Amino acid sequence: MRRSIRFLLGEEWRDLSDVDPLTTALDWLRTVERRTGTKEGCAEGDCGACTILVGRMQAGRLVYEPVDSCIRLLATLDRCHVLTVEHLRRPDGRLHAIQRALVEAHATQCGFCTPGFVMSLAALWLDDPSPDEATIERALQGNLCRCTGYAPIVAAARAMSEDDEADRLRFARMRREAEDKLATIDASEPVTLRHGARVFHAPTTLEQLDALRLAHPEATLFAGATDVGLWITKQMRDLPTLVWLGGVEALRRIDETAGALELGATVSYRDARAPLVAAFPDMAELLDRIGGAQVRAMGTIGGNIANGSPIGDMPPALIALDATLVLRSQRGRRQMSLEDFFVAYGKQDRAGDEYVESLRIPRIAEGETFRAWKISKRRDEDISSVCGAFKLRRDATGAVAAARIAFGGMAATPKRARASEAALIGRPATRETFAAAAAALATDFAPIDDWRASAAYRMRVAQNLFERLRLDLAGAPTRLPAREAAHG
């Protein structure tokens, strides 16, 4: 067992044993390292001013992702390659291609948001050398700027890969060197850090995790910390024992079989996107509107489920798809339909020593349609008012043969719309049928009323989704409008 964390900050090793497990990467960078280029704008994952690039070892290669350092715990940087805005400029002082593009486009004013944008763009630059408009927008969803109005930043994103060969070469070299260095750390060795009364465990196998669960049922499990991080930074909660799941490679598994897609609990939104969208094209829009790029790189689907929020975006879709959850403990595995996992507000069917191991999502069959829609106050980086998901099969006559429908934001848990399903099944796919299914929603749900959305609004919008579904099945356009190309 290792009693310290090791990672690369740029090209330099850091080996830290005296780490308070609750320390965020941002606080450490700013106060201990005095690297103040990375900014704090909110400390809750909303603004992206704190964005850094974190390279994570995956099968011997580094995968770089944008990360909100304000809610990323320092201890979870173990075995990573950490890059901050200060690392981008070349040693000769020349600005990085991204930075040059930002200057050219007049994309910074007060400059406080800028380091975060630079790093979000760096992640995009690595992912996609010629991003289209939609890809750029996705990459910037998690960054706020109050001065520029964004257009110049978007323009810089379009131009940032021009004349960037030297930067690409330099980055490739840095990456190779970092991979070689990080490969020297034994990935199978678990890590434990102690600091005063606080402990941090990073097991590397399911067996170690089972044992830790048993020994410390009171411990806080966490994966991406996009929920747990806020408990620390905003609710000031003390979490004396932390167990981090990110080191358990087996939990990151993605299995694509003929009948189903299986996702380990700590697969992030970012990693799940390609297989999920391949299997269920309609997932793209839903996934792309969860948080911003940073939250999607950090947050996990297992965490979204385990967190049990009635407004989490994955459960409705996964319930409609009839996903099965696998819980695990030293006592063994337990499987259940995801819909049965959510018992009541804040209560899930999970024993103290259990954790979510994986998720099995059956593929949709020929003739089945899957749709998911998220309705929120704002298009990006916002919590759902209502999230509705539908799986439907029609028979040869066009009548609805099967339906599974689930909603988030409509009850204390994510929940099936059974009355609506019943109103659809066996009926022709007419306006009347869908209207009846919409009306039936009122028997299943009594949505909450808050200032985010009134109960009446939630109900109405949820009902309207049935009309949208009908139009959609009939081939009418129902997507969020793509923005008209900028004129002038």
Added chain:
Amino acid sequence: MRPMKFGIGQAVKRVEDARLITGHGQYTGDVEAPGVATASFLRSPHAHARFAFVDLETARAMPGVLAVLTAADVVGLGGVPCLAPMANADGTTTPLPDCPLLCADEVRHVGDAVAMVIAEDELAARDAVEAIGVDWEPLDLVVDVPAAMKGEAAQVWPDVPGNLAFDSGIGKKEATDAVFAAAPRVVALRLVNNRLIANYMEPRGAIGEYDAGEDRYTLTVSSQGVHGLQDTLATKIMKLPAEKIRVVTKDVGGGFGVKTFMYREYPLVLAAAKMLGRPVRWLSDRSEHFLADAHGRDNVTVAEMALDEKGRFLGLRIDLIGGLGAYPSQYGPYIHYLGATMATGPYDIGAFHARVRGVYTHTTPVDAYRGAGRPEAAYVLERLVDACAREMKTTPDAIRALNFIKPAQMPYRTPTKRTYDVGEFEGAMRQALARADAAGFSARAAQAKAQGKLRGFGFASYIECTAWGEGEEGSLTLNEDGSFTVLVGTQSNGQGHETAYAQVVAQYLDVPVDSVRVVQGDTDRVATGNGTGGSRSIPVGSAMVARASDKLSIQLKELASDRLEAAVADLEIADGGVRIAGTDRAISFADIARLPKATPEARRAVESYTPPEATYPNGTHVCELEVDPETGQVTIERYTICDDFGVTLNPLLLAGQVHGGVVQGVGQALSERTVYSEDGQLLSASLMDYGVPRAADVGSFHFETRNVPSTTNPLGLKGAGEAGSIGSCPAVMNALVDALHRNYGIAHIDMPATPLAIFKAIRAAAR
């Protein structure tokens, strides 16, 4: 003006950028202060309560805690004063409370400060804040402005009945009432101007230091101007000679007006630094920003226009009730009134009267936010003018053209006693409408309709006032190495002043911008100044820098004339030096700086400039948007701006100001909603809950200028920092009302027109 490579009008890249883009900016939170301790505040969880401490000792005894201060510890210090009280229309005044540095026994809004903890680090300070024991006795409260005016409402201040801080007027009441009584048509509208929260990306922060040897304080603070803060600290709060307090501001991550003000945390970190004998730093977090920084806007206005049968505006009557929050903030009362002084906008309206009232509620104080009163005024007027067009069954452009002040009427004296020097309002409007392809709108609307979307087209013609009041005194020095230094008392908050002033110097002295250093934000280095605000820095600061540059160029020619053995009249500034005109005999500035006669005085020019009148930028914003009737979602499809900023100093900087301002306006119009619960809790208190626009919410805009140089500004400049946020709200909302009116007959909707609000309006109309 002769075009110079780096001079006025050139699209010079910013000199600030290299620093900011590589993470080397020095914002207050980045400043090193050896031995610094951290302050954290206990803030009221109640909107209105009496309280008593029951346990301070636990917190004081906690590890790492250095001090826990309450009101009793700072009795020697004055409160934070309001500097812009308003008198009532009858000449009387209402008592004006200060905001106490720490509340003694009563809190008046959620977030009001109760105690200050200073500890070794942030964590220890926050833990101690939580350990303070307070006995709260919640009291009756009021959060809604109209409700606060009712007799039975809870009172925020015992000596301010009806919570009415002032009841003022502007214009001629009787004459205006008479015009309305006789007018063939009257169109009225009641509009809410939603309360906003600035949300600059850098929250406020301050570091207090005290030098016992010199008995002198230093405040490093994220501000919009150091001299104003120094003055308030010295004269009102700490009651010390100004030279005992140095105020420093480094890089600032956005201010938008709201970082102008004195806030209680500033004197407190200074006092704590003296008590503890070490620096004390306070950095606001985002949640604190929502509760403890002044909010903006917040009024309810009834506006009426009297018209003749042809649609000519005969009179305008305004009744504005402005929210002040719990305390009168630095300029809070005046801001509501300031808007009314621009109420008649670009129109020739004979009769005018506005009643302006300010009302206290148990909420965070309200003060200037980008535009400060003028966006509110332009919003009301432009919404009303569109309503008039509908009522008169004419088009929005025809009714505006009919009523605009004509160029031939310039200079034009408004009923609010302002003098517009120049302005071609119809020209800007026509140019904007042509550029926006107004003619092609119906085809686009039909196309949208086929896809189930409702398209709307709307615009706003605004005029605003900038750069009034105080002037700037500063200097330009030729340094010994041939570079130049500007000392100026304005304060960049991200607008790029370092570049802009360097360009002015470059215009006169023909040097590259990177040879000019701009020094600002330090009361020790710059003697006087009035900071940034009211879009004043460029028009006022540049005029001062221009004068100093002109003066210095003469001084430098005088120094050069001996060496070049030529008369001053035969010399010209060229290529970074002085040259005998028409020859290649020249001396560089660096060589001039080394001449024996080049004393520091000879190399420095001190100048000042005080504007005789405000400048009046104006223009037209055109918005075209689509509403999704199923969800109430709005997308802005096209946005076109044609503005008159007099003279363009740097087109890049200018477009940046306009663009950023427009997006703030779009945010106000469509998503920024400040929500208080009935018990006074701020519900929209995080970036998740408060809708600051994100990249995908706004597209790209077309911006062009149609400049008519100001005749009152020596460089012809008009201020541009706020105009974007002034033209945008009414343009967006007029476009939205257009879409809703065409399809549902809906003639009114308030800001922010969130999907929910639009959805409700559509439902109500369909019923």
